[in-house]
Amino acid sequence: MNNRAVRIAMVAGEASGDLLGAHLIAALKQRLPQVEFFGIGGPKMQALGFQSWYSQETLAVRGYAEVLRHFRKILSIRSALKRRLLANPPDIFIGVDAPDFNFGLEKPLKQNGIPCVHYVSPSIWAWRGQRIHRIGKVVSRILALFPFEPEIYEKQGIPVSYVGHPLADVLPLEDGRDEARELFGVPAQRPVFTLLPGSRQAEVQFMADAFVGAALKVIESLPDAEFFVPLATRETRLLFEAAMQRADARQLPVRLLFGHAHEAMAAADIVLVASGTATLEAALLKRPMVIVYKMAPVTYRIMRCMKGYLPYIGLPNILAGRFVVPEFIQDDATPENLAQALLNLYADRITCAGIAEVFREIHLQLRQNSAEKAAAAVLLHLPEHFLKPAVADTGHAAHAA
Template identity: 50%
Template sequence: MVTRIALVAGEASGDLLGASLIAALRERLPDARFVGIGGPKMQREGFESWFPAERLAVMGFVDVLRRLPELLRIRRELIRRVLAEDVDLFIGIDAPDFNLGVEKRLKRRGVKTIHYVSPSIWAWRGSRAKKIKASASHVLCLFPCEPELYAKHEMPATFIGHPLADEFPLKPDVLAARERLAIPGDARVVVLMPGSRKGEVSRLAADFIGAAGLMAQRAPDLRFLVPLVTRETYELFRDALYAAQLPAEFPLRIMFGHSHDAMVAADAVLLASGTAALESALLKRPTVVAYRVGKWTHRLLKRLMYLPYVSLPNILCRDFVIPELLQDQCTPEKLADAVCAWLADADARKVLQERFVSLHEELRRGSASRAAQVVIEQLGRAA
């Protein structure tokens, strides 16, 4: 009998996790069928996607409200098809606002459910763990602190490690990255990463460009790299660059992709809070995190969050190992000050690198293989 597994991944990061998991499962279940919602990487592994994955990629409360009718329609049809296919297991990959609702309804109908990537219960008050328990039979956790938090709610959870820790080398090759990007080995480089979404770039581009201008005044030998991921974010950043009226010879280079090479090549990184902050930590780069959200979103987040930090490196190290400049603190002057502080302090950079090496070793666990093993165990229980 063919094993049928449904998965839902709504963003590029989830697509990568799903693809790695499918590949690891195929080694154990070569005849399994994988269906649901996923992106091109999952589809290259033989996944059958019923809807375009990008339709689930929404950001912020306003965007969710605007797209709510479509999202509800997709959810209804997805649940109907999963039940009609009589799948053996459902795996929701990240996207908790969408996937937990799907998982809850399927679990009530007797379908075994796994949530892959724990929602940030370490950043939000504990009531969220109860919602997850009602939705998922098991949680796959990327961070070591998470299973203990679930245990308090008698919720099965397994730490599998982080896939980026498996992918990235413990010691990045700075000279090789600079050679690939045609950057001299002795140049001083700052990377600006204002986000992967249009909303992030529209809110942060002007401040990042203003900070670059101030940094260049203090250190004229600096050069700046800006890796962007889409045509839309490129156009937003380009428009902000024109509006800033920097000199024509200003040493700033916009790139499509190559963000990992750019970070490895950097002496310091200024980025939008998100997964990129963890990537920068695993690449052992001195980092400054910035973020802006809408006024009402910020007020709501302040009421809900109880940790003093927002970026993953600080959360995982349980300390302010890198600066976080949020909302009104996110100004060109303060961003420039924070980056220049890293550039001026070799001892601080060395201490940070040691913290990041320890973090990398803790997260390196062979995550896809571990995740596949948990899935196999859950399939056995479902059977």
């Protein structure tokens, strides 16, 4: 066995990547006798000993217009990171999501003999399908979270392993609505709507006004309704509070929460949620939802022209293969439309029960012990002398993933 520690570089660009990265780090630590992790990561990864050389928040920007505003700083960080990794090469590089940043880093690393595993398939099935030709040149393997993704890569001859989603392993199969309401002290019959305008500042800037406006219209029809708004940071909270002030919504019965998104979703009758990982979380918690996608107009115009493989935006609909829950995109995401969709779902318990059953099936499909499968796939690209003797062959299971 090699006495040197395995050196693993990772870049996770936002909160969802931090969660995935943390689960993977924990699984790899179980399989490698000595290992060091470094690069860019968030608090969950750092809590497991990850050395983050730059702030993860710097990379958490969304859309073409938003990236352009931060382009010089992001490019500077990537250039510095590339120089540092090439000067002292890691044994493997793992890019966790953030494809626009990580692909530009993975290409030179792979060209210099460093294996590059990309964790989370880019959304080529939604748009920018042409990226698949670039992906094959810059990565050694894709770790796919969703069961429909491997076929897309296999057709292009790109190594891929289906690993499932760690949230499906962590979140319970059972509906936890009653327990969550007890936690918040909310009566069982009170209408509760949880609003999730996004974890990034750019998302909240584009979503907050429509979300507040929708809540004001819902309260007109359901005067006893209550609204939970979990927010990830102080900055996003300030942005949402500013939207409430603009709408003169100071009397709106809103609970602004720091974190506790899972509990807030579980307690809700219906969730209003920005498209992204939070839609999957809501689905795994079996909550009916209305999905919203808003961005800078120029970004949206560009993305509309991109070729994709599927007609849906929201992950729950993509995984179900049909429109299970409503989606409102860009100009259609008005307060009136969102409020009507929320009220329609609230009034239709039969439809909501059907949605919950579809989400349970999705949950079972994604529950794959994903951190272990992802770790096994990563180990395929490390020499066996780095591994603990008892698990030296476990990585071969990823061939069947």
